[in-house]
Amino acid sequence: MTSGAAALCLGPGGSGGFTVRQFTRRRPAADELEVAVTAASVNPIDVRRSEGYGRRLLSLLGAGRFPLILGNDLAGIVTAVGSRVSTFKTGDRVYGVKPASAEGAHASHVLVKAVHMLAAPGDWDLHALAAIPYSFTTMWLAVRGAGLSRENAVGKNVLVHGAAGALGTLATQMLSSWGARVTAIARKSNSKVCLEVGAAEVVERTDDLFVSLSRSFDATLNFATWEDDLALIGCLRDGALGHATTVHPMLGNFDRLGWLRGMLRTLSQKKDHRRALPKGASNYAWVLFKPDKAALDDLRQFVEHNQVSLPIGLCKPLAAAGLAFDHVRKRQPGRVLLLP
Numbered sequence: 001m002t003s004g005a006a007a008l009c010l011g012p013g014g015s016g017g018f019t020v021r022q023f024t025r026r027r028p029a030a031d032e033l034e035v036a037v038t039a040a041s042v043n044p045i046d047v048r049r050s051e052g053y054g055r056r057l058l059s060l061l062g063a064g065r066f067p068l069i070l071g072n073d074l075a076g077i078v079t080a081v082g083s084r085v086s087t088f089k090t091g092d093r094v095y096g097v098k099p100a101s102a103e104g105a106h107a108s109h110v111l112v113k114a115v116h117m118l119a120a121p122g123d124w125d126l127h128a129l130a131a132i133p134y135s136f137t138t139m140w141l142a143v144r145g146a147g148l149s150r151e152n153a154v155g156k157n158v159l160v161h162g163a164a165g166a167l168g169t170l171a172t173q174m175l176s177s178w179g180a181r182v183t184a185i186a187r188k189s190n191s192k193v194c195l196e197v198g199a200a201e202v203v204e205r206t207d208d209l210f211v212s213l214s215r216s217f218d219a220t221l222n223f224a225t226w227e228d229d230l231a232l233i234g235c236l237r238d239g240a241l242g243h244a245t246t247v248h249p250m251l252g253n254f255d256r257l258g259w260l261r262g263m264l265r266t267l268s269q270k271k272d273h274r275r276a277l278p279k280g281a282s283n284y285a286w287v288l289f290k291p292d293k294a295a296l297d298d299l300r301q302f303v304e305h306n307q308v309s310l311p312i313g314l315c316k317p318l319a320a321a322g323l324a325f326d327h328v329r330k331r332q333p334g335r336v337l338l339l340p
């Protein structure tokens, strides 16, 4: 096997943040593929992990120590196939997710589980596909965590906070196509894009935003800020399905407080918020990304029907990973891709 190259994140103490390092490529294990990466996303979690966030819990996955190769999703071309894989062959175009590890997707070549990859439809650009899988999977887990599904979504009123971001956009696209009525919370300048992707109405994000919202929602989704989590739960009607958040303090608690106090604090915060659910509502979820077969099955269908997409804001080579990360850190518009 020959060599590959990766953007190695040196961590908060590392001068310059990133360096491109050559590595010797390994053969895929029996259930793996090797993929030559055409594009890999830089997601907000990558920026936070580059600053040391989540290191205690992620150490359980061998992903707690720098230097690290970050990145949880990608699109590219299969270059080698494990002995037990019959679903893909060399030369296939694929896209999909990679669980958190020390060997993420920000590299020229990655080893991935075949079950975490999907075949890229011929009419889709691999750059456009690389931006979607991690955000879609996390969004999908939140939607399910709040008690919503394709089967029960029709006619449900769903409030989405952070609606103009990646998870919010994908949730709006998916839920509106399932027949739910999405109310998007976004800043005024993003109203138009929220409506374009399927929101029924947009509520402008202001300081007294939650005063004007009634307790009428069947489900609430928090993709914006933990500070607003209780206020969002307060928008659920009696008998609602529930609430899910992707912005919660679990990883930060373990980082700051250690294993035992971190666990106790997490359990007590979660219990307090669950207790705020209205009568008859039973679902309350703190979402942590992990690959999920049912989510990938839905992603395949949404991609095949051209029902999901995210705008790309910046593409950079591995050698300019720092600039790509800065774009995400400054919350500049569009998804960011590394092109090895």
Ligand SMILES: NC(=O)c1ccc[n+]([C@@H]2O[C@H](COP(=O)([O-])OP(=O)(O)OC[C@H]3O[C@@H](n4cnc5c(N)ncnc54)[C@H](OP(=O)(O)O)[C@@H]3O)[C@@H](O)[C@H]2O)c1
Pocket: 043, 044, 045, 135, 138, 161, 162, 163, 164, 165, 166, 167, 168, 187, 205, 223, 224, 225, 246, 247, 287, 288, 289, 331
């Ligand atoms: N738990 C997990 O496993 C997991 C996985 C994926 C993502 N996440 C988290 O989920 C969140 C959403 O992800 P994303 O990729 O959709 O991020 P994104 O594209 O940056 O979108 C975040 C959205 O939330 C809004 N927002 C951010 N901070 C806010 C605040 N303090 N008050 C009100 N609105 C705020 C942003 O508004 P502006 O456009 O006005 O900035 C933006 O619309 C991120 O925090 C991400 O780290 C967690």
